[in-house]
Amino acid sequence: MNWKNTLAALVFTGLGFAAAALAVNTVSVIVQKTSIRKDSQFFAPTVAEAKHKDQLTVIEEKGAWLKVSHQGKEGWIHISAVSSRAVGEKKGVLSFGREEAAKVSEDEVTLAGKGFSKQVEDEYKKQKPGLNFAAVDAMERVDIPLPDLAAFAAAGNLEGREEER
Amino acid sequence: MRRALFLIAVCAAAASLLLSAPAGGIDLGTFNKVLQHSDAIIKSGKALRKGFTELTAEEEYYIGRSVAARLLGNFKPSPDSGRNTYINTVGQLLAAYSSRPETFGGYHFQLIESDEINAFAAPGGLILITTGLYRSLENEEQLAAVLAHEVSHVVLKHGLSAIKSSRLTEAFTIIGTEVAQERSPAEVAQLTSVFDGTLDDIVNKLVVSGYSRGQEEEADREALRILYKAGYNPQGLLEFLKVLMEGEEKGKGKGFYSTHPPTEKRLKKAEGSLKDEKLFSETDSVRTSRFAAHKL
Numbered sequence: 001m002n003w004k005n006t007l008a009a010l011v012f013t014g015l016g017f018a019a020a021a022l023a024v025n026t027v028s029v030i031v032q033k034t035s036i037r038k039d040s041q042f043f044a045p046t047v048a049e050a051k052h053k054d055q056l057t058v059i060e061e062k063g064a065w066l067k068v069s070h071q072g073k074e075g076w077i078h079i080s081a082v083s084s085r086a087v088g089e090k091k092g093v094l095s096f097g098r099e100e101a102a103k104v105s106e107d108e109v110t111l112a113g114k115g116f117s118k119q120v121e122d123e124y125k126k127q128k129p130g131l132n133f134a135a136v137d138a139m140e141r142v143d144i145p146l147p148d149l150a151a152f153a154a155a156g157n158l159e160g161r162e163e164e165r
Numbered sequence: 166m167r168r169a170l171f172l173i174a175v176c177a178a179a180a181s182l183l184l185s186a187p188a189g190g191i192d193l194g195t196f197n198k199v200l201q202h203s204d205a206i207i208k209s210g211k212a213l214r215k216g217f218t219e220l221t222a223e224e225e226y227y228i229g230r231s232v233a234a235r236l237l238g239n240f241k242p243s244p245d246s247g248r249n250t251y252i253n254t255v256g257q258l259l260a261a262y263s264s265r266p267e268t269f270g271g272y273h274f275q276l277i278e279s280d281e282i283n284a285f286a287a288p289g290g291l292i293l294i295t296t297g298l299y300r301s302l303e304n305e306e307q308l309a310a311v312l313a314h315e316v317s318h319v320v321l322k323h324g325l326s327a328i329k330s331s332r333l334t335e336a337f338t339i340i341g342t343e344v345a346q347e348r349s350p351a352e353v354a355q356l357t358s359v360f361d362g363t364l365d366d367i368v369n370k371l372v373v374s375g376y377s378r379g380q381e382e383e384a385d386r387e388a389l390r391i392l393y394k395a396g397y398n399p400q401g402l403l404e405f406l407k408v409l410m411e412g413e414e415k416g417k418g419k420g421f422y423s424t425h426p427p428t429e430k431r432l433k434k435a436e437g438s439l440k441d442e443k444l445f446s447e448t449d450s451v452r453t454s455r456f457a458a459h460k461l
Contacts, residue, residue, distance in 0.1 A: 030221065030222040030223070030269070031222060031267050031268065031269050031270075031271075032226075032269055032270055032271075034267055042261040042262075042266060043261075052223070052269075064264070078266055078267055080264075080265045080266055080267040080268075081267040115220070115221055115223065115224040115340050116220075116223075116224040116227045116228055116336070116356070116360055116363075117223065117224070117227060118227070119348070119353060120227065120353070120356055120357055120360050121227050121230065121231065123353055123354070123357045124231060124357050124360055124361065127357065127361075128361075130238050131231065131234035131235055131237075131238050132234050132237035132238045132242075133230070133234045135233075135234070135237040135242045135275070136230050136233045136234050136237060136291065138242070139233070139242075139273045139274075139275045139291055140270055140271075140273055140291075142249065142250070142253045142273055142274075143257075143271065143273075144250070144253055144254050144257050144258075148254070149254060149257060149258045149261070152254050152255075152258060153258055153395075153396065155451070155455075156305070156396075156449065156451055156452045156455060157396070157449040157451055157452070158258075158395060158396030158397065158449075158452075159396045160262065160394060160395060160396055161393065161394045161395075161396065
């Protein structure tokens, strides 16, 4: 067998790998940081942290929650933290309909940092000195830890009613 | 996913070339053509984005930051850290029960000094409440109702919906669909100019024209559900709307009243939603006492 035929064989093997890759569902984290939790509840203990652009493997779906695997750990994440091209879809790869293209776009734009981004904000700040970004930064630093939120709820006799949404 | 698409495209192109290849297999020159051909397949599949719903979570965040920075350039943030912590605790708890508990930068709340009764929800979750509004509240259920309502505007992307479609088309055209390359200074300047216009559209909605009545009612419905799921008594929203109605007579045309539709209709709709969805719950006096400790 000459090397040209070997190359052809490799190309077809690639086809096999591609098909396999498609069978695995992965989602991309679209928020700055998020927790992967022991259960499908907001106040369940954290098993791992994930950050923007992390790729997670989807194991299971339950309502608005996904069971995912990340860096060897398994746990639950809310669907609002990940890209929409995820879950339960087995779209044919050659379906270049607008919906599929739009979903591909979100990830690519995010990955490339090409949309309204820090670069645009930095440029904007230079042009408009009257804006109060210091106050915005101060606002963003106020993050009440989840255990404190849970304690506040308990102290106020607030019994959460978690349901599928 | 893009890698998988690329592999499939490579193989599809390879298969089509192999079928037409001379006996003896393919050579490297042809393989190069395969790669270019497959890239073209992917390019032709990409469409420019169109509506505000296609803005990414990260873009929503940067838009929201600048909207808030504009507002905070005009309204002084209250230095009252005790009450700010309190409203952040109630607000972040409520956001956890919404249908979009996670945004790029999360939900954050800030008291701003103004006698007007008003609140502003910047896209992405930066929410401002005037001291005038806070002073009008009678208990924690009503505070939760106001915060749940503002969170709902963020969840439902009502702020983003204000962006003119022509503005979005311009932005999406400049941003394009290509990945990897750095933007030229000219492109950055263009995009920043469109960004400015985007902020104009949103700030105008928040401060001048207000949301539509449909959007207010939608936010009220979502707020009632959030309150119920969090364990609050959704009646708090109805109570707050009644407080507003009393203020409406006194403060016609100013602040809140110029940017919100007549409260009586909102109240009737909200009462209807509460009954239809059976969102009945009790107010616990523990919460009323805790609010009293934070009363302005």
